[in-house]
Amino acid sequence: MSNSSSLVTIVDYGMGNIRSIEAAIKHLGYASRVSGDSMMISQSEILVLPGVGSFPVAMKAIKAKAIDTGIQDAVTSGKTKIMGICLGMQLLTESSSEDGGSPGLGILGGAVERFSRHVAATLPVPHIGFNSVVAPEGSVLFDGLPPETDFYFVHSFRMATGKSSALLATATYGEKFVAGFESGNVFGTQFHPEKSQSNGLRLLANFLGSELT
Amino acid sequence: MKKRLIFTLLYEKGSFVLSRNFRTQKIGDVRWLGSHYNFEKASRFIDELILINISGDPSFDEHFRETLSEVVSGVFVPVAAGGGVRTLDDAASLFKFGADKILVNRAIFKDPALVRTLSQRFGQQAVVGSVDVRRTGSDFQVYTDKGTQVQPTDCLGELISQGHLGELYLNSIDRDGTGQGMDPGIVKILDNSFQVPLILAGGAGKPEHLLNAITLPYVNAVATANLLNFVGDGLRKTRESIVEAGVELAQWD
Numbered sequence: 001m002s003n004s005s006s007l008v009t010i011v012d013y014g015m016g017n018i019r020s021i022e023a024a025i026k027h028l029g030y031a032s033r034v035s036g037d038s039m040m041i042s043q044s045e046i047l048v049l050p051g052v053g054s055f056p057v058a059m060k061a062i063k064a065k066a067i068d069t070g071i072q073d074a075v076t077s078g079k080t081k082i083m084g085i086c087l088g089m090q091l092l093t094e095s096s097s098e099d100g101g102s103p104g105l106g107i108l109g110g111a112v113e114r115f116s117r118h119v120a121a122t123l124p125v126p127h128i129g130f131n132s133v134v135a136p137e138g139s140v141l142f143d144g145l146p147p148e149t150d151f152y153f154v155h156s157f158r159m160a161t162g163k164s165s166a167l168l169a170t171a172t173y174g175e176k177f178v179a180g181f182e183s184g185n186v187f188g189t190q191f192h193p194e195k196s197q198s199n200g201l202r203l204l205a206n207f208l209g210s211e212l213t
Numbered sequence: 214m215k216k217r218l219i220f221t222l223l224y225e226k227g228s229f230v231l232s233r234n235f236r237t238q239k240i241g242d243v244r245w246l247g248s249h250y251n252f253e254k255a256s257r258f259i260d261e262l263i264l265i266n267i268s269g270d271p272s273f274d275e276h277f278r279e280t281l282s283e284v285v286s287g288v289f290v291p292v293a294a295g296g297g298v299r300t301l302d303d304a305a306s307l308f309k310f311g312a313d314k315i316l317v318n319r320a321i322f323k324d325p326a327l328v329r330t331l332s333q334r335f336g337q338q339a340v341v342g343s344v345d346v347r348r349t350g351s352d353f354q355v356y357t358d359k360g361t362q363v364q365p366t367d368c369l370g371e372l373i374s375q376g377h378l379g380e381l382y383l384n385s386i387d388r389d390g391t392g393q394g395m396d397p398g399i400v401k402i403l404d405n406s407f408q409v410p411l412i413l414a415g416g417a418g419k420p421e422h423l424l425n426a427i428t429l430p431y432v433n434a435v436a437t438a439n440l441l442n443f444v445g446d447g448l449r450k451t452r453e454s455i456v457e458a459g460v461e462l463a464q465w466d
Contacts, residue, residue, distance in 0.1 A: 017308065017311065017313060019282065019285060019286070019309075019310065019311040020285060020289070020311060020313075023285065023286040023287070023289075024289060026286075027287070027289075126336065126337075126338045128338050128379070129214050129215060129217070129463075130215050130217075130260065130463030131215070149465075150215070150463035150464055150465065152290070152291060152463075154291075154313070154338055192291075194289060195289060195290055195291045195313065196289065196290075196465070197257060197289055197290060197463075197465040198257070198289075198465045198466045199465045199466075200289060201289060
């Protein structure tokens with residue numbers, strides 16, 4: 001595989017299945033380290049922000065260790081690319097209404113809310129399992145994958161589609177929602193690429209190998 | 214929702230085992246699995262993996278977690294793990310070592326409060342009820358403790374209706390490891406109230422057994438623990454036959 005000299009920093013704030021992400025990154029030929037140190041995070045070239053659980057609890061843990069400023073410094077430096085996965089993707093947005101609501105890291109516009117009421121009336125929420133994702137044209141993340149690709153989801157909250165400066169990938173579960181985004185060096189997926197067989201490995205490889213813009 | 218093909222690895226006291234009507238036979242440890250069955254390659258044909266620790270002896274918990282961690286490092290699908298989950302900490306450590314969901318079995322009947330706590334702490338989607346069912350004529354009964362203790366189903370029904378179980382893994386004790394085909398009749402313990410996704414297990418000996426079960430409308434997923442029959446070409450062939458029959462499965466290269 002490509003550029004194994006790049007070191008990937010997996011941001012650790014105590015929530016999420018870090019082991020699977022570590023394994024996927026290793027499988028793709030990259031070295032990784034797990035860190036919750038703000039300074040180390042701010043100086044990393046490649047960041048992966050994982051997460052499973054409650055948005056406000058995650059933001060509290062992130063702020064308690066000043067990881068928010070570490071991530072913001074890294075992203076604004078222009079020398080770092082970041083990918084948020086599942087809750088990690090949501091944390092990159094401006095806010096979420098989960099559990100009483102909380103501001104996010106605000107790296108990308110947009111807000112996260114529970115699936116609409118009409119979805120919950122007809123379909124089980126959380127949305128769990130493999131679902132088709134429609135890739136946006138010109139996507140870095142989905143390069144080489146079919147226009148519609150199956151990925152594994154587990155979530156109750158989602159980012160609604162709408163005007164965005166980012167390229168948006170979408171999926172449909174009772175309603176259309178944002179399955180992934182990319183804007184410059186900032187990437188996110190609502191689904192778990194590390195749980196999505198070769199589809200997810202390809203997508204992760206695309207992120208890890210992408211050129212800084 | 215897409216249907217799922219699941220593989221189950223049974224672990225007992227340091228080794229993976231084959232089970233037949235709940236009598237087990239050692240086959241080898243995680244290294245053996247890799248060297249004899251190229252398990253990582255076989256796992257490319259499944260939607261999920263389940264690891265169950267049937268040691269019944271907490272002194273093997275640590276080795277089971279290490280085994281889980283090792284298996285998970287080469288398998289890029291959701292993984293459920295369980296067996297011997299007695300406390301919140303037991304569950305938390307399985308998540309820490311790579312599980313995305315945990316299975317509960319005995320606790321459903323003996324400690325439903327624990328199951329509630331687990332679903333509140335980790336989310337309903339992360340708690341799988343694993344239930345063993347024995348057929349006597351046209352009657353079905355739930356058993357725990359390796360098929361030795363009959364259990365009433367009221368606790369199970371309550372946990373399902375209260376939304377504490379994200380899905381149910383139903384295993385036929387009579388068909389377990391026999392390869393004679395699956396027994397969809399075991400869903401009768403549920404009084405036809407299919408409020409959670411259902412995984413049917415026990416008895417698959419060839420691809421058509423899994424195909425026959427997965428095409429049933431109330432079956433969301435099928436599972437086999439038959440290493441000898443299915444790891445190799447068996448999972449690939451099974452997946453192909455399910456897709457050919459028009460059942461929607463997730464797709465990848």
